[in-house]
Amino acid sequence: MDPAAFEQDALALVDRLFAAALRLTRNEADAQDLVQDTYLRAFRSSGQFEAGTNLRGWMFTILHNTFLNQRRDRGRSPIDADSEAVEQAPDDRQAAANPEELLLRETMDADLQAALNGLPEAYREAVWLRDVEQFSYEEIAGIAGVPIGTVMSRISRGRRALYDDLVTRSGDYARRAGAGDESRARRV
Amino acid sequence: MDSCRDIDALMTPVADNEAAAADRARVEGHLRECASCHRQMHAEREARQLVLERAATLVGHAPLGLRARCAATRAQAAPAARPRLPLLSRAGWPMALAATLVLAVAGAAFYSLVINPSKAVAAQLTLDHLKCFSLFEEPAGLSPAEVQAALKARHGIDIVLPAGPEASGLTLVGGRRCLYLDGSVAHLLYRKGATRVSLFVLPTGAKLSQTDVDVLGHSAVAFTRGGRTWVVLARAPHAEMKAMASAFGAVAN
Ligand SMILES: [Zn+2]
Numbered sequence A: 001m002d003p004a005a006f007e008q009d010a011l012a013l014v015d016r017l018f019a020a021a022l023r024l025t026r027n028e029a030d031a032q033d034l035v036q037d038t039y040l041r042a043f044r045s046s047g048q049f050e051a052g053t054n055l056r057g058w059m060f061t062i063l064h065n066t067f068l069n070q071r072r073d074r075g076r077s078p079i080d081a082d083s084e085a086v087e088q089a090p091d092d093r094q095a096a097a098n099p100e101e102l103l104l105r106e107t108m109d110a111d112l113q114a115a116l117n118g119l120p121e122a123y124r125e126a127v128w129l130r131d132v133e134q135f136s137y138e139e140i141a142g143i144a145g146v147p148i149g150t151v152m153s154r155i156s157r158g159r160r161a162l163y164d165d166l167v168t169r170s171g172d173y174a175r176r177a178g179a180g181d182e183s184r185a186r187r188v
Numbered sequence B: 001m002d003s004c005r006d007i008d009a010l011m012t013p014v015a016d017n018e019a020a021a022a023d024r025a026r027v028e029g030h031l032r033e034c035a036s037c038h039r040q041m042h043a044e045r046e047a048r049q050l051v052l053e054r055a056a057t058l059v060g061h062a063p064l065g066l067r068a069r070c071a072a073t074r075a076q077a078a079p080a081a082r083p084r085l086p087l088l089s090r091a092g093w094p095m096a097l098a099a100t101l102v103l104a105v106a107g108a109a110f111y112s113l114v115i116n117p118s119k120a121v122a123a124q125l126t127l128d129h130l131k132c133f134s135l136f137e138e139p140a141g142l143s144p145a146e147v148q149a150a151l152k153a154r155h156g157i158d159i160v161l162p163a164g165p166e167a168s169g170l171t172l173v174g175g176r177r178c179l180y181l182d183g184s185v186a187h188l189l190y191r192k193g194a195t196r197v198s199l200f201v202l203p204t205g206a207k208l209s210q211t212d213v214d215v216l217g218h219s220a221v222a223f224t225r226g227g228r229t230w231v232v233l234a235r236a237p238h239a240e241m242k243a244m245a246s247a248f249g250a251v252a253n
């Protein structure tokens, strides 16, 4: 592929890669380093990229692997203990009692970001790649290096945990709003 | 009727409208009978819908300058610009040799010589200098011992910070790991009055060639100390650069 065209197409993804990096690292400075490092590796191996194939999937795969490498270099656990424990535990959570009365669409962006950040890493990544980036299950399996069944299970668990967290947040607001605001309190 | 476990595995493709018609029918049949799975599906669909709707807001924009820094990595990635031991040019050899002789003669624990970093390296370091001062300066200052311990614990960078700079009016205001070639450069941020001064410590084995040093109005001076290359970078006249390098432990030759 023509290097200038490759550079242009790759750099067009910087916003998306930074957003995903921010979700992985949960820290702006680390996310910037991660994205910069991702581009360095991408340019280095650009010869291996075949024009006309999936550049976005290729860049996200490099982002994923670079993230794991950086974390290893920084002496953190290679496995997200958090995710592993959750993955092995039975999914025995109870959904909220009256979910249909909650209006999730009123969720504030800051709450949604905080709830996403609260997910175990493997779930956070799977939900992000699916619902924000709209990658297929196969593409996510390729990016994260796990089987498709695991991808679907992570998306499912992640979405449900996200919902529970948002319901809890929404309930907190309603309680704080107090008895004076009946219309809001009734949703709890 | 299917067990909840069988249905659980089909929940995501059904929520995503990607399941085969037969699977969809199985799941829908089960959901009519099973309140627990019904609630799970409701949760999954609601969360999915919310994230899909907010996707554009969630992605937002990368910070100013990140795109330019990413574009700059292309030059860094070009094969010619990244030999394994970077840029010890032919002109640099006699210097290195002289340094070895100094070491042999003096028998000192470390040796120093002043060399000038290449323009390409200085440009990268200058961009990093500007970024790090805008994002990571600690106005209250930091203790050298604290920064030294953090670099070792967080990044495995084991260096001894120079003891001299405080006496020369240089205050430590930050320390982090930054990117240079294969990573792992220690970046120390100092203030001397209004002047922002960066001290970069390159990985063991990384050396620099001798070329021009002025980039974007900044100057860089490199020296070796304890087997590593150290680079001082600031917007300051050359004489002051040399004075600061001495304060950081360089021995002029
Ligand atoms: Zn069921």
Ligand SMILES: [Zn+2]
Pocket: B128, B129, B132, B176, B177, B178, B187
């Ligand atoms: Zn830096």
